[in-house]
Amino acid sequence: xxxxxxxxxxxxxxxxxxxxxxxxxxxxxxxxxxxxxxxxxxxxxxxxxxxxxxxxxxxxxxxxxxxxxxxxxxxxxxxxxxxxxxxxxxxxxxxxxxxxxxxxxxxxxxxxxxxxxxxxxxxxxxxxxxxxxxxxxxxxxxxxxxxxxxxxxxxxxxxxxxxxxxxxxxxxxxxxxxxxxxxxxxxxxxxxxxxxx
Numbered sequence: 001x002x003x004x005x006x007x008x009x010x011x012x013x014x015x016x017x018x019x020x021x022x023x024x025x026x027x028x029x030x031x032x033x034x035x036x037x038x039x040x041x042x043x044x045x046x047x048x049x050x051x052x053x054x055x056x057x058x059x060x061x062x063x064x065x066x067x068x069x070x071x072x073x074x075x076x077x078x079x080x081x082x083x084x085x086x087x088x089x090x091x092x093x094x095x096x097x098x099x100x101x102x103x104x105x106x107x108x109x110x111x112x113x114x115x116x117x118x119x120x121x122x123x124x125x126x127x128x129x130x131x132x133x134x135x136x137x138x139x140x141x142x143x144x145x146x147x148x149x150x151x152x153x154x155x156x157x158x159x160x161x162x163x164x165x166x167x168x169x170x171x172x173x174x175x176x177x178x179x180x181x182x183x184x185x186x187x188x189x190x191x192x193x194x195x196x197x
Contacts, residue, residue, distance in 0.1 A: 026050045027070035028137075031061040031087055032103070033079045041074065044130035058082035065094050072137050073100035077115070083171065085118055092119030101136050103128060105194050114167050125195075155196040162190060 028050040032038040035056065042052045053070065055061040058081050064070075065087070073091055075084040088100050102115040105126040115123050122136040162180065169175040173191070177184040 025071040027053070027068065028072040028074070029053050029055065029061065029064055029070040029091075030074045031055045031058075031079070031084060032074075032076040033057065034076070041130060041133065045074075045134070048130075048134055058084070058087055061087040062090055065090055069095035069098060071095070071098055073098060074133060074137070075100060075102055075120075077102050077104035085115055085120075088115060088120050089118040099137060101133065103133070159190070159195055162187070166191065 026049055028045055030038060030042055030045065030052055032041070033056050038054055038056065042054050046052050050072065053064050055064055056079075058079050061075065061084075069091060073088070075087050077084040084102060084104075088102060091098050091100050098119075099121045100119065101122040101124060102120045103124050103126055122139065124132060124136055128136075162176070165179055166173075166176045169179065173187060174184060176182075177187045180187065
């Protein structure tokens with residue numbers, strides 16, 4: 001065995017120690033249009049033993065799924081060219097056993113429910129660090145805080161209602177505005193903002 005072979009073996013052993021419990025297929029798709037975050041998260045997940053494919057657009061994500069659907073996925077919900085929920089849905093169609101999580105800075109209950117219905121295993125609000133994301137990918141159950149301990153504010157309740165109607169209208173802004181008896185531009189401003197606390 002030459003020196004290069006030893007280096008490779010040590011590297012493989014380090015990967016196995018860094019990420020106990022990883023399945024044999026360690027393929028991971030990360031889809032996010034925030035380049036610095038994407039690169040940092042990709043490096044962090046590679047250090048945990050994953051084989052990472054990085055994508056910045058829905059189109060790139062869908063193309064990556066066509067070639068070889070990954071075992072894991074971390075997908076931002078709002079992207080410049082569309083919605084990450086479409087990628088989650090396609091991933092579950094292409095590979096039903098895949099475990100994907102949605103990341104978003106615009107978290108709300110309605111889209112969390114939709115994400116889970118479309119096949120997401122979990123839903124994390126940004127900013128989420130690599131440890132949180134790793135534990136969400138590898139978890140066997142989802143632990144969520146008790147709603148009674150952290151009741152929603154009135155602003156948050158209103159936001160959740162708007163999001164629920166938006167999802168029930170298949171994310172159609174005009175139809176949502178009509179149902180809520182709200183001006184379309186006002187609704188667009190609300191949808192563009194992050195969720196209130």
